[in-house]
Amino acid sequence: MKNLSYILICILIVLTASCAHAADSSYHLTAKKGLLDLRSASIGEDEISFSGEWAFYWQQLLTPDSLEHFKPRYTAFPALWNNTIINGKTLPAKGYATYALTVLLPPDSKPLAINIPDVYSSYRLYVNGKVIAENGKPGRSADDSQPWWSNEMRTIAPGTDTLRIVWQIANFSHAKGGAAQTISIAEKDSVIYRKDQSTAFSFLLTGCLFMGGMFFLGLYIFGRYDKTLLLFSLFCITYSYRIVGADPYSLHTFIQGTPWWITTRLEYLSLYFSEFLFTLYVLNLYPAQASRAVSSVIAVICALFCVSVFVLPAYIFTMLIKVFLGFSLVNMLYTLYVFSSAVRKKMTGSVYSLGGAVILVLVFVYIGLAYIQQFKANEAFVIIGYILFFFLQSLILSYRFAHNLKKAKRVAEKALLAKSQFLSTMSHEIRTPLNAVIGLTHLMLKNDPRKDQEEELKIMLFSANNLLSIVNDILDYNKIEAGKIHFECIETDMHSIVKNIAGGFKTYAEEKGIQLECSTDETLDVTVLADPTRMSQVLTNLVHNAIKFTARGSVKITVAAEQRNTNTITLRFTVKDSGIGIPAEKQRIIFDQFTQADSSTSRSFGGTGLGLSICKSILEKQGVTMQLVSEEGIGTEFYFVQTFPVCKKIAQDKKPVTVSNARPLEGISILLVEDSEFNIVVATRFLQSWGAEIEVAQNGQEALDKFNEAKHQLILMDLHMPVMDGRDATIELRKQGTKVPIIALTASIYADENDKVIACGANDVVIKPFEPESLRNKLLHYLKIAS
Known part of the structure; x- marks a missing residue:
């Protein structure tokens, strides 16, 4: 917040200095009765304006040769015709006139150049009897005139001691007529430098805004489709035209063939549509702080101004600009209110938004004052203000994008965790009944079924194994996707x-x-x-x-x-x-x-x-x-x-190991801890067929109560059970000093989950559905170790 205050103070200082400079530059020397005497002046890098009393010929388009036949009036220059009073009457905006001024230059002056601003809305400029510059075509009627706007620069031949200026101006197209700014003179190199600097600044800022707009448009298209990004990108792209398409009309220097009725509409439309987009941008940036009703009204008004550019003649829609500037000031104050509310609510990046809005208001006020008071705005200040505004808004959007990206990442991580948990649960829920189906099928096949029954049981076993394969595929892919797959490195034939x-x-x-x-x-x-x-x-x-x-x-x-x-x-x-x-x-x-x-x-x-x-x-x-x-x-x-x-x-005489004893677990007492009735039946049938004595506990607490180390030589422990699960029961048994082998039964195929089971004190893990021979061999292995 302190940094923001510092920036605003600097902007205010620059604004004051710019206004002072604008005011000072208008009153160095003044023309009197159509004569400006600069013979005693030192013409250097600072421009000297040709302001003062110029000879004025209303409703006359005179050439230098014809001036002597007409008696001039003298009027303040520069001045819009709308603000000029002749014989007690204010002149209309539409019309034509000739201005004349004689400028006496100092002897032996350095190479000089004059800077010629645009006028409303066409001119032809004579210096010492020759046409040196022309904007459009001034005429005595709308049919004869052709409007155009651009700022020009012309050099003065070395050794010239007098400039006899005749300036024909005509307007039949704009709500304003006449000249808002005057010609100025300075050293040639200085004028050229300022002209090039102004053009370079305009195109640099335009390029920055346009590329910034394209960048945020790319974020919108390839990102999360945040509407705020879209609106700000369109705002940047639209307003970028205004930088080169409005005063000082840098773009017009390069596209002089474009009709004035197109360029002027683009100039006004870019202003109105930019404000329309910015209003929607503010609404979407802080929807809780902005009033949807107020924003909608402002947007509709901006849209109406946009429509006026297309349906009304230029003379009418240019007349509405003062109304729009007042409306725009109200909109800016409303924007400041929204951003201030966001700051009070400590919304993300709201301080930067408020700072940018304050700077934009200052720039708009400054431009408005220059427009109304008819002084030339300091381009450096305007450009710096624009850059700061767009930088701060870009900062908040970048921060917002990064914040949303982090938020999306957290949501994705939660979704991935939820998916893993869901698959883990479904693994248990699907594999547990499959254990019963596959196990009972194996048992039925061992009981010498009829030939037709054997075929049907084999089909059932194949189908169950096929379903198990599908479940395993899905779980395996999830493990690979989550990066949880582990590889063993053991001896393999x-x-x-x-x-x-x-x-x-x-x-x-x-x-x-x-x-x-x-x-x-x-x-x-x-x-x-x-x-x-x-x-x-x-x-x-x-x-x-x-x-x-x-x-x-x-x-x-x-x-x-x-x-x-x-x-x-x-x-x-x-x-x-x-x-x-x-x-x-x-x-x-x-x-x-x-x-x-x-x-x-x-x-x-x-x-x-x-x-x-x-x-x-x-x-x-x-x-x-x-x-x-x-x-x-x-x-x-x-x-x-x-x-x-x-x-x-590999040993050449190696033979496969077979278990010759049909009842290898004869005399072994096993505590089976399992809550599923179907799985109890399957496990009990297999264990009893191998000769084992079985005692069943249906949860971990019951297992603790029933376990007798003098009796039980092995524990088969299911993990997911009510009251107390298998992990807690295993931990408690090991705390009690039990050395009996504990083999966990689980439907989970996740290695990290099974590693946790081993860490709890289990000797090994058997995954359900289990292969009978695999379970039998594992039981014999740990019984042999225990003995």
Whole structure:
């Protein structure tokens, strides 16, 4: 706030100095009876104005040769005809006249130049009998006249001691007539410098405003579609024309062929429409502080002024400018009130908005005073004021954009967290009943069902596993998207992985009449350090897709060693099919999430379209690229090449370990902590079939009450339960000094969540739905360690 006060004080000082300079520059030397004697003056860098009493010939367009035939009147110059009284009557704005002045210059003066302002609304200027400048075409009627506005500069020939000026001025188009500013003279270099400086300032500020407007328009289009950004960008773009299209009319110097009726309408329209946009901008910037009714009224009035530019002749709509300036001052005061209210409410960036509004009011008041009092405004002050205003408004919008971006980020993070929590919950809710379905199906298949029942049970088991695969795909993709995927680095036998995958899909392939082949390089005689779970997941997805999209022929899985040294081995994994193939134009999109080659494929073959996306993401996380070769109607080949650290040689006589004892848990007492009746039935049936004695607790507190370390040799602990969950129960058991192995049962597949379970004191985690053999082997492993 202190910085803002300092800026405003500086602006007031500059404003006072500018007004003083404007006033002083008008009264250095004064013409008397059509003569300005500068012979004793020192003409230097400061301009000397030709103001004073000029010879005046109303309703006459005289040339230098014809002046001697007419008797002049003398009148104050510069002055608008609307403010000039002749014979007790105020002159009308429409008409034509000739002004004459003789200027005596000092001898041996430096090279000089005169600065010629625009007039209302056309002129022809003679100096020493020659036409040196012309704006439009002055005539005796509207048909003969052609209006135009531009500021001109002309040099004076060296050695000139007298300037006989004849200035023809005509107006039939504007609400004002005559000259608002006078000619001035100074050193040539100084006049040229000021002219170029004025033009450069105008185009520099215009460029800054236009590019700033385009920048905020880009933020609106590619950002969050904040309407405030759109309104401010349009305001900047619209007002940028006003900088070069209004006094000092820098743009007109370069586009003199454009009709005056177009340029003057653009000048006024840019002013009216800018105020319309700024009003809506203020309303959208602080809607709680601005009155929608008041803002709507102001906007409608601005719109009416805009319409007047199109439907009314220039003489009429230019007459309304004083009304608009008064209205604009009221609007500025209202804007100050809105911004002040925002400051009191401590709204985001409101101090900058208020500071910018105060500066803009000062600039407008200054321009209005220059317009009414007919002095030339200091361009430097006006430009600095505009720059400060637009800078402060840009600052508040940038701050607002950054604030909204941070807010959107927080909302997105909350949404991502909510999504993760939702998927975690749905994982538990879906996988828990699936555990019962898959488990009971396994049990029924072990009970020697009839042949027809066995086929139906296998179909049911396949469908349940397919549903589980879909759930896993969705959860896996969410994990990858959230950056929660972790890779293990353990000893892995690639032969076993490929053979197990081929064995798992053997029945599926046979049902479709497809030959499933498996080939591993004989030179691959070592184990490697890899993540067997993720490798299996990638190959399983590829093989499943290959079988699904192959109606006849074969699917072949190949692992070949491409490069090898003492420490590493590079393997090429290939899954090739003779299926439908993928069109060339679709091959780039099939790795996108939820995408298949076309909608008919999705209807015919089903699936989430996540499998390939997951494979691609898993491999990319390890620095590996999935490759594709396919021809429509011929088949598809997916392959990738990955390098692994070598672990050790594979024993040639290694045989798979089988469990010969049908009841390996004979005499083992297990405390099963589970709240789902279906899962209790499934787990109990399996455990009892392996010979274990089971005691059931349906929540954590009940488990604490029932646990007997002398009796129970192992605890199977579900995590999500009423009264007390599995984590708290595990923590409490470990606090009591229990050394019995605790294996957690969970439906969550998130590694970080399962790591927390281990941190609570559990020995291991079994994910539901579980494979019976996997659960049995894990139980035997921890029972062996405990014994």
